[in-house]
Structures are given as C-alpha cells and as structure tokens.
Amino acid sequence: MSRFKALWSASPRKIILALIVVLAAAGVAVGSGANFNSASANPSNTFSSGTLSQSNSRSGAAILTASNLKPGGSATGTVDIANTGSVTGAFTLTRATPVDSPASPALSARLTVVITDQGDPSCTSSCPAASTVYSGTLAGMGAIALGNFTAGQRHRYQFVVTFPDSGTAGGDNAYQGASTTLDYTFTSNS
DSSP states (O other): OHHHHHHHHHOHHHHHHHHHHHHHHHHHHHHTTOOOOOOOOOOOOOOOOOOOOEEETTTTSOSOOOSSOOTTOEEEEEEEEEEOSSSOEEEEEEEOOOEEESSSSOGGGTOEEEEEEOOOTTOOSSOOOOEEEEEEETTTOOOEEEEEEOTTOEEEEEEEEEOOOOOTTSTTGGGTTOEEEOOEEEEEEO
C-alpha cells in the first residue's frame, strides 16, 4: 500500500492513465469474443390436410345380378373406382357374408367369381395389361388389397360369376331354385 501512496503522490495522472489503459484493454479482450450474427424470418407458414375420397360408378347399386343361371352359365358386370381425393390411398375390396337360400347347400360356395382389374378405362395407348385380383368361390373371397391409388387415379373392375357345370349326372340338381346375395365394399385409407 505504501508503494501506491508513493506513486500517487508522485504522479496521480499517470496512475489514472494506467488504470484507463488497463480498463480499455480489458474491454477489448471481453469484446473480442463477439461473432458475426445474421437472422432471416419465414412468416406465415401454413399447413392443411389432404382429402381421401372415392367415386364408385355403381354406388348404391349391384355390380351385377344374374337370374335363372343354369350350370355352365355366367354373368358379367363392371364397376369403375376412382380416388377423387388429393392424397394417395390404399384401396381394398371386401365382401359381406353371403346370404344363401337355402342355407345348405350354399349356392355361394358353388358359384365362382373372377375379378379382374382392367386398369384405367380412359387409357388408349401403352395401357397396362389386365390383372386378376381374385378367382375362386363367392364364399371363399376375403379382403383383397387393390393397391395404392394416387389422386385422380381410376380403375375398372370386371366381375364374372359362373355356375360351374358338374356334368350330366345331375350333380347340380341340389342348387335348383337356390339364391345368394352379398354386398361388395370398396374402402380406402391413407
């Protein structure tokens, strides 16, 4: 402390000047850690949900009906299914439990159905080949994955129901006068 008194009495201006230099150096040292900064804003970000909907050319009506089928006979019907939404959806075809009259022998277990995806009905060139999505009995069909339909995509499905002929020995006589009814449902989800 006695040194400080001696310095102060000799030259108070030098001490004050030295203190100012030390404080300035400390300020420069602390301030030199600053970085360049930049910022930009992106206001009004907007989000909305898409839609998934479909059209069915036979909505509320049967795809096909066949009266008075006899062994060896068949009936054909078509339906157009389209994704009318704005997002891609996975489409599935299911059938409800058949209602057979009489319940046994069940006509739904005897009749066969072949369901074919015929592709987009408006396609005129380089169209993909038709593909079978199900072939078997009406009663044996489970849920059928039809694939992903992009927004606006449309497919035509052909249903061919056949009453197989067991031959001339009367094997089909048990089905005379029988009937079966079932519902088909096309569903989609994203």
